[in-house]
Amino acid sequence: MAGSTHTVTNQAPPLTGYDVFTSDRALAEAVGRHLPAELREEALAELSGTGLACGAPQIQEWGAQAEVNPPVLRTHDRYGHRIDEVGFHPAWHRLLGKGVSTGLTDAWSRPGGQVRRAAAFVLWTQVEAGVCGPLSTTHAAVPALRTDPALAAEWEPRLTSRVYDRELRPAHRKAGVLFGSGGTEKQGGSDVRASSTSARPLAEDGTYELRGHEWFCSAPMSDGFLVLARALGGPTCFLVPRVLADGTRNAFLLQRLKDKLGNRSNATAEVEFAGTWARRVGEEGRGVATVLEAVAVARLDCVLGSAGLMRQAVAQAVHHCAYREAFGAKQADQPLTRNVLADLAVESEAATALGLRLAAAHDAAEAGDERERALLRLAVPAAKYWVTKRCAPVALEAAECLGGDGYVEESGMPRLVRESPLNSLWEGAGNVQALDVLRALGREPATLDAYLTEVGAARGADHRLDAAIRGLLTELADLADGEGRARRLAERLALVLQGALLVRYAPPEVADAFCASRLGGDGGAAFGTLPPTLDLAAVVERARPMV
Missing domain, CATH: 2.40.110.20 (Butyryl-CoA Dehydrogenase, subunit A; domain 2)
Incomplete structure (x- = not known):
């Protein structure tokens, strides 16, 4: 009798046992468009394998175990000898080892390596973002070491290896x-x-x-x-x-x-x-310049990591609402919830599109494209500023979509919420990024030329984007009091670039929602305030993970 009162109904099944990569249409499409045809099939298959691993119940459990069993410091051994070691749960080592073998530290010598790694980094962040820290710092060390060819020759093959060796030797x-x-x-x-x-x-x-x-x-x-x-x-x-x-x-x-x-x-x-x-x-x-070689790469990882966290938060919210009923209908089919989900999905897709575009610019810059290198100099700090700022409100709103369950650890949403502010702090907080944008504009005119060439490719496709470009040019015409406006400039640069990418590459309903709300002023300060005339059902369906 007691058991019969606990029949479970009206609950979503766990979001597990699926391909995290192919279920993310925005990510898969970005990889496809930024890789040459001869690399595309192999890369998509490889990333699908990574996506299946990320969606596997066992690996998801490792992520949860690593987070609830934090590292422990051991300064001395039992005899009093100083050892200065940190102990980790076995799940941490399993995840870190799999991240290394997947190629998250091996991007610098592979054709299309930055795009392929960026997509994998977005995926791996969704398992447990903490593991991505050492993967990122290892990846970012390569360009700094290349300022010293002898050291690079010695260390780069080890840094880009796909072998994880945890022993201190x-x-x-x-x-x-x-x-x-x-x-x-x-x-x-x-x-x-x-x-x-x-x-x-x-x-x-x-x-x-x-x-x-x-x-x-x-x-x-x-x-x-x-x-x-x-x-x-x-x-x-x-x-x-x-x-x-x-x-x-x-x-x-x-x-x-x-x-x-x-x-x-x-x-x-x-x-x-x-x-x-x-x-x-x-x-x-020359230490500051050398260290900044690594910092610039790690800042892009902050963008990608935030994109991954946002994607997982949105996937969980859409999945939950697609199954959960309230007041006689699925939550995802109710107009107000649909508006919230669509607004979150648009933010997530814009972050993904921007992160993968910058990864493609890295590949091109490595091949000698100076315009792409100039684009990175301005766009990376702008993207790092804006995308990482958007991560926390997305995670919080997505958790609210699960109601009280989103406030409970078992849902996994509190872990995303706790992680969501970090990338805004890492590798320079918001003011540092905004001032770096200002520095690039003032000292390196080629950066703005590269940026305007990039967004100019979308001119004429949406009147709200065109107006936003004109407004941005007006703001950039006089930088005399730029420091006080640096955050505003960084935000507008990022938004206009996101809008241009979505207008060119995303489905019309996604680009329309972004341009109306983020560029056209037809949206509020909170999520769920998109114009109701948009095709929000299509936006939500695009964001739904396929289990």
Whole structure:
């Protein structure tokens, strides 16, 4: 009798056992259009395999386990010897290893590698975003190391390897390595020039001894780290190995792990350098420029990671509402809920379209296309500013679509909500990005030319987009008081670029909804305020994951 009162009805089945890639029409279409025909079939098949892995119940369970079993710091062993190690749940190692074998650190030497990796990064973020931290810092280290050809020749094959080796031992004895980053100090934050870590040259050319304190060190169990320190010639970039060539541990003292709002599966540590051995990367005094090579790549990962979080939030919301009934109808068929879902879906697709377009620009820039390189210089900080800002409200609204269930850990939505603000902070918070946009506009005219060429390809297709381009040009005509308007400029640059991409490539109902609400002013401050005359049912159906 007791059991009969607990018959479960009117609940959505779990969103599991499906292909996360092919179910994401916006992502699959973006990959298809940005890859040459000779690579397309192989890449789509490969990404479908990754999508099936991401949707598998076992891997989804690993993601949940990694998040609820955070890393643990062990400074000493039982005998009192200093070991400075971080212990992780087995699920973390399984996910990280699978991410490496999937190719999330192997993009720099493959044709179309940036687009293929970007799509996989969007997918892998939806399993457990914390694991993507060391995958991102490893990927981003390559262009920084390339400023020093000798170091790049030594380390790049290990960084781009598809072998995950979790053991702490000398890098030359490993088939694959991971890199972390440590460029933030408590007195400086984003002002990396305020670094007080000192670097004293040693007898061997190019080697130094570091002394200082890193306030945020990402992925502290990695094999190597890019660190900024002050040498005689000024701020300089250094490579700090976790284990020295002779097998001894480098002086890498883990003082504590940060107790973070989200990203809990990934360790972030405070590190003390006390006679730490390091090798110079590039020239003395050129450290900021060298580190920014990595930062620019990691900023795109922030865009892609936010796009992945948004996609998973929207997929969960649409899936739930497609099954859940209220007041005699499926929630997804009720006009107001449909409006909310469509508005969220438009935001998600715009983020995906922009992230993959910038990944394609990376591939082209690697091949020598200077216009695409100039586009990246302006568009990446603008996209990083705007897309990462939109992630948190999307996650919160999507969780609300599940009602009270969205506030319960079992739904997975609180994990997305906790993670959603991080990418806005990582690699420079909002003001840093907005000021970087202003810097690019003021110092590098080719960046604006490249941007206008890109959005100009869509001119004449939508009157609201055309008006937005004209308005943007008016704002850009006078940058005399630009610093106070930097956020506004970054937002408008990102929105216009998103609108141009959707007008060119998305279905008409998606582009129409975006241009009406984001560019035409026919939408409110909250989600669910799209004009009711739009084809919202088609927008929602496009966003629905196919299980």
